């Protein structure tokens with residue numbers, strides 16, 4: 643993505659603003675598939691915005707007993723995220739299952755390695771949103787979402803939520819919060835998002851992408 647207003651010393655013409663496409667990073671961890679299903683819906687929301695495309699990335703699991711290394715490319719699913727993904731993307735939508743009311747360690751582990759981006763302020767001013775999946779209705783959706791925001795605030799990101807102008811937020815009987823999208827799994831074997839949960843995932847993707855695209859244009 644080239645920055646608007648940057649001077650171009652070479653003779654190549656700058657891309658027209660209307661053809662500029664910004665990447666929105668959808669970064670998630672999922673062990674049993676629910677957060678992965680949410681990430682797919684977030685991507686669908688992003689892709690409804692002209693000039694925005696989703697870049698889906700995950701993180702490998704971590705081990706408590708030793709520093710484990712994994713193949714750079716997982717056997718299935720999206721590629722593992724690299725710092726370059728965060729640097730290159732115009733915005734971030736980040737998802738994690740709840741772990742005791744907090745984000746999962748693999749995602750936190752990845753974020754803990756982002757000092758090289760924090761020092762020069764590479765993420766400052768970029769929009770971000772968060773989503774989570776829990777087993778139970780009151781198992782810590784809000785605490786997880788709010789704590790996921792903390793490192794993003796340190797990076798200077800602009801947090802985007804879900805206002806009640808999104809009608810599904812009033813209708814939902816399961817997941818969905820003003821702080822970000824959520825899903826309640828009720829310990830079901832295969833993840834099945836409710837219509838409202840899926841709609842709010844798409845709304846979050848759409849809102850983050852819309853803001854990122856307009857920030858790039860202005």
Ligand SMILES: Cc1cc2nc3c(=O)[nH]c(=O)nc-3n(C[C@H](O)[C@H](O)[C@H](O)COP(=O)(O)O)c2cc1C
Pocket residue numbers: 671672673674675676677678738739740741742743744775776777778779780781782827829833
């Ligand atoms: C170690 C651990 C801690 C968990 N803590 C909570 C919790 O605090 N609240 C809750 O509702 N669910 C909790 N869960 C359940 C998961 O958050 C839930 O099943 C989630 O939907 C899984 O997402 P995934 O399918 O993307 O892996 C926990 C699960 C594990 C393994």
